[in-house]
Amino acid sequence: MLEKLLKEYSKRGKFNDYLGEIDVEKKDIEKIIPQNLLRKDFEFIEVSEIEVIRHFIRLSNLNYHLDKGIYPLGSCTMKHNPKVNEEVSSYEGFIFLHPLQKEEDIQGALKLMYELIYFLKEISGMDYVSLQPPAGASGELTSMLVIKKYFMDKKEDRKIVLIPDSAHGTNPASVTMAGFICQTIKSNSEGMVDLDDLKKNLSEQVACLMITNPNTLGIFEKNIKIIIEELHRYGALVYLDGANLNAYCGIHRPGDVGVDIMHFNLHKTFSTPHGGGGPGAGPVGAKSFLVPYLPNPKIEKEGERYYFKYDKESIGKTASFYGNFNVFIKAYTYLRMNGIKGLKKMSQIAVLNANYLRKRLEEIGFSCEYKTSTLHEFVLTLKDFKRKDIRALDIAKRLLDYDCHAPTIYFPLIVPEAFMIEPTETEPKEELDRFISVMKKIKEEIEENPNLVKEAPHNTPVKRLDEGKAGRELVVKWD
Numbered sequence: 001m002l003e004k005l006l007k008e009y010s011k012r013g014k015f016n017d018y019l020g021e022i023d024v025e026k027k028d029i030e031k032i033i034p035q036n037l038l039r040k041d042f043e044f045i046e047v048s049e050i051e052v053i054r055h056f057i058r059l060s061n062l063n064y065h066l067d068k069g070i071y072p073l074g075s076c077t078m079k080h081n082p083k084v085n086e087e088v089s090s091y092e093g094f095i096f097l098h099p100l101q102k103e104e105d106i107q108g109a110l111k112l113m114y115e116l117i118y119f120l121k122e123i124s125g126m127d128y129v130s131l132q133p134p135a136g137a138s139g140e141l142t143s144m145l146v147i148k149k150y151f152m153d154k155k156e157d158r159k160i161v162l163i164p165d166s167a168h169g170t171n172p173a174s175v176t177m178a179g180f181i182c183q184t185i186k187s188n189s190e191g192m193v194d195l196d197d198l199k200k201n202l203s204e205q206v207a208c209l210m211i212t213n214p215n216t217l218g219i220f221e222k223n224i225k226i227i228i229e230e231l232h233r234y235g236a237l238v239y240l241d242g243a244n245l246n247a248y249c250g251i252h253r254p255g256d257v258g259v260d261i262m263h264f265n266l267h268k269t270f271s272t273p274h275g276g277g278g279p280g281a282g283p284v285g286a287k288s289f290l291v292p293y294l295p296n297p298k299i300e301k302e303g304e305r306y307y308f309k310y311d312k313e314s315i316g317k318t319a320s321f322y323g324n325f326n327v328f329i330k331a332y333t334y335l336r337m338n339g340i341k342g343l344k345k346m347s348q349i350a351v352l353n354a355n356y357l358r359k360r361l362e363e364i365g366f367s368c369e370y371k372t373s374t375l376h377e378f379v380l381t382l383k384d385f386k387r388k389d390i391r392a393l394d395i396a397k398r399l400l401d402y403d404c405h406a407p408t409i410y411f412p413l414i415v416p417e418a419f420m421i422e423p424t425e426t427e428p429k430e431e432l433d434r435f436i437s438v439m440k441k442i443k444e445e446i447e448e449n450p451n452l453v454k455e456a457p458h459n460t461p462v463k464r465l466d467e468g469k470a471g472r473e474l475v476v477k478w479d
């Protein structure tokens with residue numbers, strides 16, 4: 001059953017009594033607002049406060065979300081974000097800031113950004129971090145533009161960017177948008193970069209390698225140092241997709257193994273709610289020789305005073321003003337609350353939870369395409385169930401019936417019927433055990449009554465959608 005629209009509860013005169021009548025005359029409005037901007041036939045909906053509240057609570061109950069249960073969406077790090085972050089980020093001193101205020105008036109905000117940059121530098125081993133890019137993909141594009149400008153200044157014509165075949169889809173998209181050409185590097189039987197294939201593709205035309213570590217299979221590239229040495233031997237750079245930082249905070253620093261530039265996902269690792277399309281933040285960290293190219297302005301400190309610094313080599317801006325400040329506050333609060341010891345524990349538990357889940361699921365007959373050990377996430381292959389005409393999508397849908405959000409499916413592309421699971425550190429063992437028992441139940445259903453799974457979901461407000469039709473006939477407007 002579909003919910004009514006708020007508009008459908010509307011009835012003349014139902015408006016909240018305590019707000020009283022509108023005391024602006026129609027002719028006065030027409031004086032202020034230009035004629036061409038006035039809507040002719042607009043009707044305010046009139047509903048009471050309690051109806052509005054109930055409407056949205058009902059909608060939120062129809063939806064599945066993190067506050068209801070496990071959300072093991074691989075690669076997305078859907079962890080619980082402490083509510084205190086929201087509290088702090090809505091302090092008046094923050095929400096009434098305006099981005100055009102003078103430096104002298106916003107010293108506190110600059111201090112927060114300066115210190116956040118410091119923490120990210122310490123965590124990653126980079127020399128400076130630009131907070132500006134508003135998403136991971138934006139951080140990737142920013143980095144590609146930085147690399148492009150760097151080689152332009154060196155008068156080196158390098159057009160190729162190498163990307164392993166396990167990469168996230170945003171990687172090739174960013175590379176193409178920046179005007180480079182993608183070259184795919186194969187994975188070996190362990191699910192890591194194939195060194196021979198890498199060497200075959202290396203040349204003086206290569207600008208950089210875009211690598212994710214641990215990669216999207218959850219596997220740490222054990223040859224990361226060798227890989228980086230190889231690229232540097234050709235004068236090429238190494239870009240790290242840092243979306244998987246949740247796996248190694250306080251344990252490993254990309255800067256220490258030679259990564260030249262990387263992005264962070266504050267909306268994954270550092271506790272801003274992820275999903276729903278933002279706002280997010282994808283800061284970019286770089287080694288000193290690339291720092292001048294990062295977006296302007298940078299934030300510096302002289303004595304006790306914080307100020308904006310503009311570099312003439314900079315690629316310019318990649319977002320309006322300074323990026324999503326609200327997200328910085330949440331990351332800052334989270335980092336200050338945890339400290340480096342807390343962050344290390346965060347990653348250790350993220351890895352422990354994922355490995356507990358992997359082991360228990362393997363015991364009941366699920367398996368990974370690659371047997372290599374994994375960190376904070378792992379990717380099952382559900383190809384065996386094809387004999388029963390069951391695909392990863394069917395199992396994902398059936399999970400919804402049991403109040404579990406589905407894992408990421410069909411990604412990475414190198415795993416057939418991929419089922420990518422990332423429980424995160426904030427799931428209690430009881431919830432992991434519930435997920436395991438649900439997976440066991442679904443496995444039994446596939447043997448006994450595969451149609452039950454094939455036709456799932458059965459208990460959700462909206463049943464299985466015709467995704468092909470939705471893609472072809474995209475109607476997102478209610479008339």
Ligand SMILES: *Cc1c(COP(=O)(O)O)cnc(C)c1O
Nearest residue numbers: 075135136137168170212241243
């Ligand atoms: C999430 C993710 C990205 C992109 O980040 P967005 O903030 O969603 O743009 C890139 N790479 C990997 C591996 C990711 O998991």
